Amino acid sequence: MRVSLFIPCLTDQFFPRVGINLYKILKKAGAIVDYPSEQTCCGQPAFNSGYHEEAIELAQRFLQVFRSSEYIVSPSGSCTSMVKMFYPEILEDLGLKETLHDVTRKTYEFSDFLVNVMGVTDLGVYFPHRVTYHDACHLLRELQVKQAPRDLIRKVRGIELVEMEQSENCCGFGGTFSVKYPEISTAMAEDKAASIAQTGAEYVVANDSSCLMQIGGCLSRKDLAAKPLHLADLLGESL
Amino acid sequence: MNLTPKLFKTYAKRNLNNPRLRKTYRFATHHALANRLQVVGEVPEWEALRERAHCIKEEAIDHLDYYLEKLEVSVTGNGGKVFWARDGKEASDYILSIARRIRARTVVKSKSMTTEEIGLSHTLEENQLEPVETDLGEYIIQLAHEWPSHITAPALHKTRGEIGELFAEKLGIPYTDVPEELCEVARKILRSKFLAAEIGISGVNFALADTGTIVIVENEGNARLSTTLPKVHIAVMGLEKVIPSFVDLPVFLRLLARSSTGQKQTSYVSLISSPRKPGEVDGPEEFHLVILDNGRTELLKDPKVRESLFCIRCGACLNTCPIYQRVGGHSYGSVYSGPIGAVITPLFQGLEVAKDLPYASSLCGACSGICPVKIDIHHMLLYLRKQLVDQKGTPWQERLAMKLYLAGMKDSTLYRLGSRALRIALKLSGKQSKPLTVPGWTETRDFPPLAVKSFKTMWKELQREAEL
Numbered sequence: 001m002r003v004s005l006f007i008p009c010l011t012d013q014f015f016p017r018v019g020i021n022l023y024k025i026l027k028k029a030g031a032i033v034d035y036p037s038e039q040t041c042c043g044q045p046a047f048n049s050g051y052h053e054e055a056i057e058l059a060q061r062f063l064q065v066f067r068s069s070e071y072i073v074s075p076s077g078s079c080t081s082m083v084k085m086f087y088p089e090i091l092e093d094l095g096l097k098e099t100l101h102d103v104t105r106k107t108y109e110f111s112d113f114l115v116n117v118m119g120v121t122d123l124g125v126y127f128p129h130r131v132t133y134h135d136a137c138h139l140l141r142e143l144q145v146k147q148a149p150r151d152l153i154r155k156v157r158g159i160e161l162v163e164m165e166q167s168e169n170c171c172g173f174g175g176t177f178s179v180k181y182p183e184i185s186t187a188m189a190e191d192k193a194a195s196i197a198q199t200g201a202e203y204v205v206a207n208d209s210s211c212l213m214q215i216g217g218c219l220s221r222k223d224l225a226a227k228p229l230h231l232a233d234l235l236g237e238s239l
Numbered sequence: 240m241n242l243t244p245k246l247f248k249t250y251a252k253r254n255l256n257n258p259r260l261r262k263t264y265r266f267a268t269h270h271a272l273a274n275r276l277q278v279v280g281e282v283p284e285w286e287a288l289r290e291r292a293h294c295i296k297e298e299a300i301d302h303l304d305y306y307l308e309k310l311e312v313s314v315t316g317n318g319g320k321v322f323w324a325r326d327g328k329e330a331s332d333y334i335l336s337i338a339r340r341i342r343a344r345t346v347v348k349s350k351s352m353t354t355e356e357i358g359l360s361h362t363l364e365e366n367q368l369e370p371v372e373t374d375l376g377e378y379i380i381q382l383a384h385e386w387p388s389h390i391t392a393p394a395l396h397k398t399r400g401e402i403g404e405l406f407a408e409k410l411g412i413p414y415t416d417v418p419e420e421l422c423e424v425a426r427k428i429l430r431s432k433f434l435a436a437e438i439g440i441s442g443v444n445f446a447l448a449d450t451g452t453i454v455i456v457e458n459e460g461n462a463r464l465s466t467t468l469p470k471v472h473i474a475v476m477g478l479e480k481v482i483p484s485f486v487d488l489p490v491f492l493r494l495l496a497r498s499s500t501g502q503k504q505t506s507y508v509s510l511i512s513s514p515r516k517p518g519e520v521d522g523p524e525e526f527h528l529v530i531l532d533n534g535r536t537e538l539l540k541d542p543k544v545r546e547s548l549f550c551i552r553c554g555a556c557l558n559t560c561p562i563y564q565r566v567g568g569h570s571y572g573s574v575y576s577g578p579i580g581a582v583i584t585p586l587f588q589g590l591e592v593a594k595d596l597p598y599a600s601s602l603c604g605a606c607s608g609i610c611p612v613k614i615d616i617h618h619m620l621l622y623l624r625k626q627l628v629d630q631k632g633t634p635w636q637e638r639l640a641m642k643l644y645l646a647g648m649k650d651s652t653l654y655r656l657g658s659r660a661l662r663i664a665l666k667l668s669g670k671q672s673k674p675l676t677v678p679g680w681t682e683t684r685d686f687p688p689l690a691v692k693s694f695k696t697m698w699k700e701l702q703r704e705a706e707l
Contacts, residue, residue, distance in 0.1 A: 180679075
C-alpha cells in the first residue's frame with residue numbers, strides 16, 4: 001500500500017512533528033510512504049472566506065500534485081474535508097471529473113484511514129496519562145468521523161480517556177473567523193478550555209492542528225494545566 | 240438599539256461583555272437543547288422524518304406557484320379571502336383597510352414572526368389602532384419596545400427579575416418576580432383585550448394547499464382565542480409556509496415541537512379552514528389569509544439559497560449555535576437571528592447591509608446538523624461569502640492578502656523561499672522559537688512560535704539520512 005502524505009501548510013510551518021509522526025505511524029502500520037514535495041496549501045483559507053477563484057487555482061494544483069498517488073492521507077480533518085467535500089463543489093464545472101473523483105475518493109484523514117482502510121487500531125504505544133478528546137467540527141460533521149480516533153486512543157497502553165462535556169462543541173477557531181471575531185472566538189475557546197479542565201486530563205487530543213492551536217493558546221493564556229496534543233503525536237512520538 | 244444588521248459587530252461585542260445576558264442565553268439555550276435531545280431520542284425514525292420533511296418542502300418550494308394557487312382556491316372555496324401582498328406595505332395597507340371598514344380599535348395578535356418582519360404592530364399603532372401582543376413573550380417585548388431575541392422565545396433575553404421590573408413600571412403593579420404571579424397579571428389584562436378586540440391577527444405555521452387549512456402551533460391558548468373570539472381573523476403567512484397536503488402535516492408536527500421547545504407536542508394545535516359557517520355558533524365572521532412575498536420569490540431564482548425557504552422557524556439552529564449562544568439574538572439586528580437569520584437577513588435585506596452576518600460563523604455545522612428539515616445552513620453562509628467577494632464587497636486589504644497568499648501557494652519554489660526568508664528574519668531579530676504576535680489573536684490567546692524547521696526541511700533531512 002502506497003500512501004502520500006498530505007501535510008497542510010499550518011502543519012508544515014508550525015507543527016512539523018505532526019507530519020513526521022504521521023509518517024512513522026503509517027510506516028509502522030505497513031504502508032510505503034512518500035511526500036509529494038510540490039504540495040503547498042489546499043486552498044481552504046480562500047474558499048472559506050469566499051475567494052473561490054483563488055481556491056480553484058490551488059485545488060487544481062492539488063489535483064496535479066496528487067493525481068498519481070494511491071492514497072492521500074492527512075493529519076487534518078479540516079483540510080481533508082476541503083478536498084473531499086468542497087473540491088467537487090468548486091471544480092464541478094471545470095471538466096476535471098475523472099481526476100477530481102479519483103483524488104477525492106482516495107483522500108483520507110489519518111485516523112479514519114488507519115482504522116477503516118488499513119484496519120489498524122493498535123500501534124503498540126504506551127502513554128500512561130489521562131487524556132480527553134475534542135471532536136473537531138469538520139472531521140465530525142463533514143466527514144462523520146467520531147469513532148476511529150477513540151478506537152486508536154483506547155488501544156494505547158496505560159492511557160485513560162475521559163470524555164469532556166460537549167466534546168462536539170466548536171473550539172471557536174473557524175479559520176479567519178478567529179481573527180475577524182476574536183472576542184466571540186475566544187469566548188468559545190474559554191468554554192472549551194473549561195470543559196477540558198473539568199476532566200482533569202493532562203492532555204487534550206484532537207486531529208487538527210488548527211483546533212489545537214486555538215485550544216492550546218487559550219489554555220496557556222489562562223494558565224490551565226492541560227496541554228494540546230495531536231493524535232499523530234500521541235501515537236507516533238515513541239515509535 | 241436599532242433594528243439593523245449593519246451594527247452586528249458593535250452589538251455582539253457589547254452583549255459578549257454582559258455577563259448577566261451571557262448567563263441568560265446559556266441557560267435558556269442549553270435547557271432547550273437538553274429537552275430536545277430527550278424527546279428526539281424517543282423517535283428512532285428521526286432521521287427518516289427529517290429526510291421526509293426535506294422532500295416535502297422541496298416539492299412545495301419547487302412548485303410554489305402550483306401549490307399557492309391551489310391554496311387560494313381551497314381557502315376561497317371554504318369562504319375565506321386571500322390577499323397577495325408583494326411587500327410589508329401592501330400587507331399592512333390591506334389589514335388597515337379591513338380595520339377601517341369595520342371601525343376596529345383593538346387588534347389582538349398571536350405570535351407571528353412574519354408580522355414582526357413587516358413591523359405590523361408599529362404600523363397599526365401609527366394608524367390609531369391598539370395592537371396587543373397576546374403571547375406572553377411577545378407581550379413582554381411589546382411593553383419593553385424591543386424586538387424578538389429568538390424565533391420561538393421572543394423574550395428569551397430577559398430574566399424574571401427584569402420582567403418583574405418592567406411590569407411594575409409599565410403596568411403599575413407591585414414588583415414581583417414570581418412567574419405565576421406575573422403570568423396572572425398578563426392573563427387578566429389580556430383577557431379584557433381578547434373580549435374587546437374586533438380583529439385577531441395570527442401567523443401561520445403550515446398552510447395546507449389541498450384543504451385550505453392553516454395550522455397554528457402554540458402553548459398558551461392565546462392563538463386559539465385570537466383566531467376565534469374577534470369577528471375578523473386575519474392570518475399572515477410568508478409564501479413559503481404552504482405544504483402540499485393535509486397528509487404531510489403529521490411529519491412536521493412531530494418535528495416542530497420536538498425541535499423547538501423539546502415537547503412531544505405543543506398544548507394547542509389549531510387547524511382553521513374557514514370562517515364561521517351558517518348554523519355554527521362561534522368563530523369569526525370573516526377569515527382573511529394574507530400571503531406575503533417580501534423578497535421571497537427573489538430567493539427562488541437561485542438554487543443555492545432556495546433551501547432557506549424550507550425553514551419552519553423552530554429555532555433549534557439558534558439554540559445550538561455557539562455564536563448565537565454568546566452574542567444573543569439582538570446582535571443580528573433583524574427579527575430573524577442565529578444561523579438561519581444570518582442566511583435570510585442578507586437575502587431579504589441585501590448583502591451590503593448585512594455583510595457581517597455570513598462571517599459570524601465558525602462553520603462548525605451544528606446548525607445544519609440539528610435542522611429538522613435538513614437545510615444546509617452553514618454551506619449557505621459559505622455561498623453568501625462568495626457572493627460578497629464576487630461583488631467586491633470585502634475590504635481591499637483582504638483582497639490583496641488573498642492575492643499574495645495565492646502567489647505564495649501556487650509556486651512551491653516561492654513557498655519554500657518565503658518559508659526560509661521568514662526563518663532567517665526571525666533568527667536575525669532574535670525572535671526564533673518565540674511565540675509570534677498576531678493582531679486579532681494574541682490579545683486574548685497565545686500563538687505558537689514558527690517551527691525552527693518546516694516539515695519540508697525535516698522531510699528532506701529524513702530522506703538524506705535514509706540514503707546514507
